Amino acid sequence: MRNVAKRPPFDAEALLREYEKTRNPVLRDQIVEAYLYIAAIIARRFSGRGVDYDDLYQVASLALFKALERYDPDRGVKFVSFVTPTMVGEVKNYFRDRSRLIRLPRRGGELLKDLEAAREELGFALRRQPTADELADRLGVSVEDVLEALEMRGAAAPVSLDTLPSEDDESAPLSAYLGVEEGGYGEFERSDELERAMEQLDQRQKEIIRLRFFENRGQREVAEKIGISQMTVSRAERKALEILRQLLSKGE
Template identity: 30%
Template sequence: MEKSMDAEDVNLVHDLELEQQVQDDLQRNLDATQLYLSEIGFSPLLSAEEEVYFSRKALKGCEKSRNRMIESNLRLVVKIARRYNNRGLALLDLIEEGNLGLIRAVEKFDPERGFRFSTYATWWIRQTIERAIMNQTRTIRLPIHVVKELNVYLRTARELAHKLDHEPTAEEIAAKLDLPSGDVSRMLKLNEKITSVDIPLGGDNDKALLDVLADDDSVGPDFKVQDEDISNSVVKWLNELNTKQREVLARRFGLLGYEPSTLEDVGAEIGLTRERVRQIQVEALKRLRDLLSAQGLSVEALFQS
């Protein structure tokens, strides 16, 4: 009579089965990715003149032209998605999210504005990919009990903001909840740091926010040109702001060589209160929204509130 397996043997078999399952899943994903890449490899790129022609027709409702714009730029999505690989989402998932951004870019692109479509689409593709990564990773960035505690503070802050007609301080929130102000302050600062990382702004040269997720070593010459174009555009728009607005945004969101900072830290660095820094940030972002709208761009392509 065969001897039954002991607990150690059972666990070993279970581990081997799990390992095989993981390997099978990886192989299926690899096969599906290779199939997709081989299928889109035959889509010809469009010249600048063809972009204008097909995008004009797409804006007028031509479905064939819309599809041609999408199909001709699927490889652009793959190149961008590869830069975010190994960040919590499978490559096919990244490509799928990027394709949604590409479709949105085709729908919004106005060829009369003077932008090349690839540069314009890059903003939308990055934004959708980064949002997907954020949604995937933010939930594991903090322990669940910390998230629940933080949500209590943020909900109380919103309630107080309506009553007080200003953003409440940590002391006011703590008084409302009958908690030590130091604990509330630490949690709010933690939330600000997470939020500042979650806001995609574009421009790898500025190492802004979630763009640092990209792997610069995998960037080809064509993408370096696009990144330089995007970075120059961001700098140009920042230069349209007044000195104080520009400095607050640069320090707050990690632009122009600064590291991302909380409202409180920015205030300490430039000699203003946290509330005043917040007000300047709101004014500056509104000004940027106006500038982007004048260029035919949606602010959501650069900022995520």
């Protein structure tokens, strides 16, 4: 079961308050796991620009972990509104940092080789992409070493963070299909509004949207998983997106 597809539990705010008091690592892991779907959305939003989705997912996941440690529920700001801009900022910083040419030292090359093997092994065992923390634990190195190795993976020319893919591109983010302005990105995911809108979809529509936009799967893969034709997936997706567009536009 993919953790990135999970939505926050109903008592998420209660868990956040309890964690703020106790710093219980079990609660921390539950909260991070519940909100990993945001990392998946952000990674999808910025993928296809010279950086792998998996790398962006790990950067966003680490930012989620760090943001949780700074979150104060007594300030009256919802957790999603607090962490999403932080995660987006970390991903943008990652792009800017790797836009410089980096010479890969020998140790970095060896670590990167081990990192790729560990990611494949953990991905198979966990049935999802491992986080930077999990990779660090497997390799016996720090999270910073893992992120540094990912940055060294290859030097890339500067990319524009404001260029959206065309709407007929399967890599386009959900916001592009819904016609919602990015506005700091956290505002679009407007988590409460989106969740309420999603509740108006039927079960198949929910499943298709979840697989397509929260698990980063193509229409053909979704069709095979559900056991229907790709044409049926395409039609159901278009109908679901139209419903979401109408509902979200009413809420503006």
